[in-house]
Amino acid sequence: MDAVLEIADGRRVRRHTFGAMGTRVRVIAPEATPRARDGFADAVAMVERTFARLEGRFTRFRSDSELMAVNAAAGRPTRVSAEFMTLLELSMDAARRTGGLFDPTVLPALLAAGYARDYADVAREPRAPRPTPRAAGRWSDLQVDAESVLLPEGVALDFGGIAKGWTADIAAEQAAHLLPWMIVDAGGDLRLVGEPPVGGLDVGVEDPFDPSREILRLKLASGALATSSVTRRSWGPGLHHLIDPRTWRPAATGILQATVWAESCTEAEVRSKWALLAGHGALDEIHALLVTDEGRLATNLAALDGAEVGA
Amino acid sequence: MAMTEPTSRRRRISKGALRTLAWIGGAVGFLFPWAALSLSPKPAATAGIQVLPGNQPREIVVRHVIRRIVVEEPGPASGAGVAYVTSGGSATAPVAAPPPPVTTGGSTPPP
Missing domain, CATH: 3.10.520.10 (ApbE-like domains)
Structure with missing residues (x-):
């Protein structure tokens, strides 16, 4: 879905909207220059491909995602892709820096609270929460080496928002050369690249x-x-x-x-x-x-x- | 002549009366919690949310007009690439400016 909008100072921007990662993704770039007009379609295609690829890897709502395979293999070491390892290391680093307030292993608690299905289904037909489970392990219990991860049994990963933010970064940086400036907005998490007005x-x-x-x-x-x-x-x-x-x-x-x-x-x-x-x-x-x-x-x-x- | 006063006989309740009393007691016991719940005060039907601090539900005060902006000393990490302005619909006088092309407010559902 495309729209041309007038912004402050009479400038015009083009905005493309699509759905990915359970959220609304937007690409926003200037409309005026010939370079911008030519590059916008290519940038949008690049951003959509990046979101589709990484959603397939990190979603917990598709049984064939890499995340679900890793969670299903809890209790034994699992070899993971380079992209998976990069996001896992970013998450572990965030957990260390925040003293565990950022924790990629709270999925069992999220499921117990009622977010066990796609959010559209949860919103349409919420179910009563289950009692809060006991944590079988936390982020600090994960064993990570260069190419594999071992989750303790009962521990499950969910990258959630950091996966969206990271994908917005990658998509924006990859397409940055096509436009004078561009925003990739993943449901309110947004990244600006280039030289804005x-x-x-x-x-x-x-x-x-x-x-x-x-x-x-x-x-x-x-x-x-x-x-x-x-x-x-x-x-x-x-x-x-x-x-x-x-x-x-x-x-x-x-x-x-x-x-x-x-x-x-x-x-x-x-x-x-x-x-x-x-x-x-x-x-x-x-x-x-x-x-x-x-x-x-x-x-x-x-x-x-x-x-x-x-x- | 008997040396003691004859004991007065206690009046017994008939089986039918006892059964009736038991039914009344049971009905009251069954209905009381429902009556108490229906008579207790209820939260106002607003669009507000409730947040659980620990186990206890707590009503959040909904103020649709957020008017007070408290600006604190900038944090130690200087050089943020963002600043704020006010605009129509916010704290101060409306500004005749078009709506922004992008907003942020949490995880927006897909279109």
């Missing part, structure tokens, strides 16, 4: 209570943004997709939504999840924008000249 590109931050509303507008000049929210992919009171590894239950930290900037989408995704779990103190360490459950918005992002602060 001076001052940056407008990105709206959605209201966690009403995604059709914008609570703040950002100007993105480089890098990536990711948002974690407990009001998205939520199928009942207190039931959502962000599991707190400390409790093995859906997170309840007083933060409803965390939007984070980083140089890559992979890192922004890790930080946004960490910020949501770490709470208000996250602003001491990273650039972020937090929405609390009282509706307060706190940020340490810089304001553009002329931006108004407060009510």
Whole structure:
């Protein structure tokens, strides 16, 4: 699905939308220059191929994915592809840096909470959660060598958002040479490559209570943004997709939504999840924008000249 | 003449009355929890979400107008490639600007 949109200062952009990895993916690039017009179709094709390939590898909703094969082989070493190993190492590194708040092994808790099927099915027909299971092992119990991984029995991997962010990074970097600038947006985790217009590109931050509303507008000049929210992919009171590894239950930290900037989408995704779990103190360490459950918005992002602060 | 007063005989409840009382008691015991549940106050029917802190459900206050923006000291990692501006629908006066081509707000479902 393609659209041409007018953005700030009368510029026009072309936007292509498709579905992959259980989310909405968009490619956004300038419309005006001949180079941009020629490169857009090629860039879109490249991005779609990348998402299709990596979705086939990392989805937990297809029995033939590499992720499902690795999970099914828990208890014995399993040889994995180079792409799988790269994402696994990124996840393990994120787990180390966040003290385990980012944990790729919380899948059993997510299944118990009710997210056992594709989200469209869960939203249409939610089922009652099962009791929270005991963890058979955590990220630190994984044995990883150069080409294989050994999951303890009862442990299962789910890369979730980091797979989307990483795929957005790869897709954007691969296609960057085709366009003056481009955004790859994987369901709100977005990566900008190239040289955008001076001052940056407008990105709206959605209201966690009403995604059709914008609570703040950002100007993105480089890098990536990711948002974690407990009001998205939520199928009942207190039931959502962000599991707190400390409790093995859906997170309840007083933060409803965390939007984070980083140089890559992979890192922004890790930080946004960490910020949501770490709470208000996250602003001491990273650039972020937090929405609390009282509706307060706190940020340490810089304001553009002329931006108004407060009510 | 007997040396003691004749003991007064206690009045016995008939089997039918006892059965009736048992039925009433059972019915009350069965219906009481339903009555208590239906009479207890219920949360307002809003679009709000509830979040579980530990095991206890807690109602989240829904404020559709997020008006207060608290800007804190920038964190140690300087040089973020992003800054904020306000816009229509947000905290301050509307700006006559087109909607942004991209938004962020969590994992958006597929089209």
